[in-house]
Amino acid sequence: MIRSQGLSIGQVCRDMKLGETAVRRWLAQVDAEQLGQPGIGKPLTAEQQRIRQLEAENRQLRGDVDILKKAFGLLCPGAAMSFALVEQLQQKAVPVNQLCRVLEVSRSGFYAARRRAQAQPVVCEASVQLKASFAASAGAYGSRRLRTAMAARGTVIGRYRVRRLMRAHGLRSTWKRKFVHTTDSRHALPISPNVLNRQFSPTRPNQAWVADITYIRTRSGWLYLAVVLDLFARKVVGWAMAPDMQAGLVCKALQLALVQRKPAPGLIVHSDRGSQYASAMHQELLRKHGLVGSMSRKGNCWDNAVMERFFLSLKMERVWQKDYANHAEAMNDIADYIVNFYNSQRLHSKLGNLPPNAFEQQSAIQLPIGVCEKT
Template sequence: MTPQRTRRTFDTTFKRQVIKMIKDQGIPVSQVCRDLNLVDSAVRRWLAQHEGECNGKLTGAMPLTPEQQRIRQLERENQRLKGDVELLKKAFGFLRPGYEVIQTLITHMREKAAIARLCPLLGISRSGFYAARSRLSRPRIVSMQETQLQAAFADSAQTYGSRRLSKAMQARGFAMGRYRTRTLMRRLELRARWSRKFRHTTDSRHDLPVADNVLNRHFNPDAINKAWVSDITYIRTASGWLYLAAVLDLHSRKVVGWSMSPSMPADLVCSALQMAITLRQPPKGLIVHSDRGSQYASAAHSELLRRNHCIASMSRKGNCWDTTVMERFLLNLKMERVWRRQYANHTEAIADIADYIVNFYNARRLHSALGYRSPVEYEQAST
């Protein structure tokens, strides 16, 4: 039985030496195979490959000549560089730089590379680059839309986003949709910015009687003075905390009563409710909803409701969604006014908050729930 031959591997240096023995020294292939214990077919395959490479013919095998080895190395480097370029292009597209950023980059790099080379690399046309550069060199004309948009934004105390600003512009006679408004806001750098701060004001740990949830989240009554909602919030001043109690009509979202005090006694919520009753003169059966705070469960507040034939309603325990409309008003108050101010004392805060309620929130602020009308305008249209 013929013993199995062990498969051997040979590097390119050994193969070149074998080829040199045959070509340069004239040793026959058969003798080289006997002396080096090689297979005849393998040696002849090396010779054919070497001859082909010398004539410029590329094969899939490992190159034997130094020239072809260098070519193979350059091909690998070229392939790797192409892959790197594709990765960078994808990353550049993922970052989504604006056209002005690309324009600036090309202008900065044109001393190191031709514009005709940079434009395709960055995914824009050369004609587009020159057209954009020409536009940027011309003085920009401020349109009437931009002027009115800045005025509307300032009129909102810099609080409106694109939705409300588009409605405000339509009220000024400009047919502008939300996306056009958003584009102009970005161009003019108009941004509504807020921060959030919280302080717990509800104390429901008491033994006072609690009313049922009569309102049951029916936040859209069909007329005014059918359902009110009330709550307390806090205002930070340099002289200490100031507490605000407010009453809001759910039909028109109008703030109908409010009161402010450095503390949170029951008199605070009673004063706000008494103001609303005096101004609105509601009919019997009005639902007045609140949370379970001790101020709203107090005997003084309950007596005020009974005396004016109002129905008390309170949220379920730990459920802030039962007063979500009032919570939204208080958040708007803080985002649009309080968090933009630094009140030196209580007097300054009381005057500014009253101005916000009377002159902005009730009179001018556009509400999406009211078809982008103010509470005063909505009530006038309803009567």
């Protein structure tokens, strides 16, 4: 009546006693059906059902893509990872244009990254020299000594760049502290006065020596090391090792130093108050060669700080990096450290970054090992 006869909605509703809202809804439904849209009581065609299904799948895909994009952004993978993903998906026949558009990266940037990856890698000369110097020090040098060692090889760079390269290549010295008590000062033996009195910088060799004992852990039990060090060049001039800490151990180390250096009478030999150094055997050896005995104050490790520092360097740079199976293996390795590294190669900051042997040579008063002549 409304569409065919042109009657108004209000008139039809009054004549047929119908609600105007319902009539308007019916009119909208009729108009939709005439336009091909589904209406109440009218089933969808196969084409309409396919369209509805595709629209639903499209909405779901857009939602999934939005979630993935948000997650990809939160992960902050960076351009390098995005380019790697493009490279991987491209092998599965996915176009580069589409991949770059979806991942929101530059196509030119992707090709530039591919060219850089395919190019011949550039060898960093500083990194090569750094690794060589670090390996030559058996992993002992830090940034300061590595910088000096590299300068000696002809590569001059700053210390902070050395530190950055060490971090980049994972080069790091290991500090590890252990403690075993080796000094027994609870005895009634005579004690020498502190003649050295922390005068650690003599003007010539064979003027003042320091001596002490330390321990070395092996799978076969403790090994004890006695060392004699010349303060002038911080050089080890005598050492001995044994599975016990008898007085004969320190006497052997001192005898080796005497044979190698042939010092003049009056040389100061400083040690702690251990019973080995206060023993009659050791005191007799000092008197026989005209040496002056000196001992640290009770419980004061600073009075023999130079020797304590040598023992720390020995353990940090060699002993704590090893797992000795027996005493013989430890003896050979420690002797190698003293002769072939510490005295000959290790840079010493106190000596102007020179090894002890080189410092004595530079001072023109070195006595080579094995040469028996007086200074």
